Amino acid sequence: MDTPQPDAKTVAALVAEAVTAPSMHNAQPWRFRFLAGERVLLLFADLDRAMPRSDPGDRALHIGCGAALFTLRVAAAHAGITPTVSLLPDPAEPLRLAAVRLDEADPDAPEDLARLHPAVRRRHTSRYPFDEKDIPEDVRAALRAAAEREGAELQFPGPWHVRTILDLVHDAESRDVLHPEDAGDLRRWTRLGPEADAATDGVPEYAFGPRMRDGKAPMRDFAGRRPVADRGTTSFEKNPHLALLSTAGDSPADWLRAGQALQRVLLEATLAGLATSLTSHALESRDLRLLTRDPVTGRGHVQMVLRLGYGPQGPATPRRSVRDVLDIV
Template sequence: MADDAATAPSLHNAQPWHFRYVQHSRAFDVRADLDRVLPHADPDNRALHLGCGAAVLNLRVAVAHAGWYPATRLLPDPGDPALLATVQLTGLGSGESDLDALYPAVHRRHTSRYPFAETDIPGTVRSALSDAARREGATLDFPTAWHLKWVLELVEEGETRSRTDRGQAADLSRWTRTDATAGGATGEGVPAYAFGPRKRGGKAPVRDFAGTGQVPGRDAATFEASPHLALLSTSGDRPEDWLRAGQAMERVLLLATREGLSSAPATQALEWPDLRWTLRDPVFGTGYVQMVLRLGYGPRGTATPRRPLAEVLDIEP
């Protein structure tokens, strides 16, 4: 189950989690691995909590798939803030069928940094994705018209700032592998084979993990002119809200995968506090934007490496 949990997405694929399974109580602890923070892109560890929240959702899905009920507590010990969640296996045979149904998508969901088709997402699918977020205590909205244009401009501004910011460049340098191939990538970070093509046109928000460098053999491509974005928001902006947002994000992404959609985060504006606040709809929007997702019909993403299970899981009697 921990290997299922560890397929979760995280900022720059830093994988900032560690699991402990206690056999006698049939319970998992999910802890933050504070050696894997991004001090410039994520100074308050908000994105770390989102990634760990996504891992918690995957763990709940895996527990339900095994036929158990995942009794989950967030931040169970105020004296130990690195203990982010506990998930106990209870009620044999009473697994959550809605979570179990998402299990086939756990190992199929990969970030896709490729162009998507100029095809609309049906309203029924949008509604289902919004309902998935709502079930985890978050809101998923699809900006349109001037608000979509504004969000795209903010993401582009975040991308431009990141290219020239030394701290952001240091974070990116630590977690990118420009010389890695699919067969030789280390167990963390974003390898060159997962960068996707360099953007030569279009309005889709795409992070260029190569920065100002060059990757031999990397193609360029025109991306969609009318991208589909979704804003995931919560009413609060504290660690528990971030964990709920991470679970909501992953539930949305797994359902999107099951519905044939490809996806990619667009976090550039979220990494700058002044840009993040203005992502919300100033007329109707409430709460705090926690994630920007790009969704559409296009090539599946490529699996990025994961750390060996022995590095992320401890088992106790």
Template sequence: MPTTDHLVETVTSLVEDAVTAPSMHNAQPWRFVHRAGTRVLALYGDPSRSLPAGDPDGRGLHLGCGAALFNLRVSAAHHGWDAAVELLPDPRDPWHLADVVLQEPGPADPGPADLYPAVRQRHTSRFPFSDERIPAEIVDGLRGAALLEGCRLIVPGSWHSDAVLDLVRDAALFESADAALREEIASWTHTGKPGEGPATEGIPSYALGPRQYGVSAPARDFDAPRDLPGRAVAAFEAEPQIALLGTMDDSPADWLRAGQAMERVLLQATLDGLSTSLMSQPLEWPELRALTREPGSLTGFVHMVFRFGYGPRGVATPRRPVGEVLSVE
């Protein structure tokens, strides 16, 4: 049995890897609690980091926390542990999202350790991708990654893809007309001016990428209301390669599963040499989210739109110190 100090050291390493996960506007809405002397690590959502305008039901918060949970599972496997996960273990506390028990792995249970090299390499890319098409075998592997987490990854046909891209543009129009949402996005976007939020969270100006010439790609422009001086303009790919992640149901447990599947797909894509970005814009509006689903599809609810391609990998965005997100009790 590892000593208490060794367990705390291990848990700290796991959380350092967990928090590299993506989250909506890089709000990092997670909190971890380690029960000293045990192998139990609890994951909580942090309501103080919720986004009431863009994510009023907390679905995006759950997706981000699910992604952090998957990174923790990957890190545990890399460190020689199996992470046994119980979702939503306390019906009395909806912010208690998961309990993780570190166990000795069985001989036939290596876990997702092979994804570990991608944990620190995965970054959201808001840059143009090339027109090179992704090989079918790589796409099939990404579908398989989602299935391993109980979700489906749908690669839309041409008409469905065009419809989704139109919904992204519709969402941009909705966003431009919603003052509260614009203000919320601006509060999580940092341009280096005095009075902005902490440098350990949000989206810094260096990660915005160039302004898009035209509207071909579903890339969200976080700088739209301010027009940052000196920011480059570039043409993005004419035919973006997108995929939709979905589940049959739409409960908080499904959101957590979708978050884990989202991160598993992103890590696999990173290992496959792809650049990735996430588009949640049309999913933030209930009337648009319902339209992203392909009629007749077995995927009842869409949780994320991926953009895949070959191009710049993107840059690391800041993360809060582990001391802010991990407590030992």
């Protein structure tokens, strides 16, 4: 007996959830193509949304696409579909990053993916202050396990290592001031004034969060020196809870795995009542990125710095419509 084909409405619903994933500067650097006869959904990199100065090797682009891929897996599992993923490569289509076969539900499949579905639309990047409250060890253990399931490692650095990371973020910010010509990617992907209300991508001004008056949270100021009405300033946590997501390798396939691990961790954190934000600032320069790894216990290559804590979840940011990112053939 033939398995029923997923219809266009079902596939569109899956993609609508996939694109809620985080990406650098909310550039949403992905495209999808559904091969209806083969029940395969393809994921492509959209190089029109690449960042040549901030992400010259497209590492962050792959991480964002990996996060979208994991969200697609969660959405499919919730819909009763078993997603079978094949990663790179396809020499004939170098922009193709993954293929996902959408099979009928497997009654023996674990329910871990579907369990994460309630967090998909609740997860938002929060650029607001978090409480100083510590994160319980059982929650940390669950987040470490989430990263491990996707082939990555999540490490919670100790106090001296946190200070080092904060210094590296500050160093990256100082370089931005000294080299304003390198801020083109940031300007391209920030939305100010009336543009923020009509945006379908980028970081709108209502998601910048307040300016930091004091504290040590590693936060990129998306406004820079540009004025933002009614933004205000406030105090942030003095002892931020950071986590480092690493992979053993540093190839495009590793970056895709890092993106999937990142999104699994973020969704687990959301279910645990944590607010989250990301910073890649210190990872955008090769010399600084190398210094983020713990010289004693760190292994592999750091792919993302996460900030976790108890606080507001932050507002939803705009997304492109499904018709702009999905082709059905």
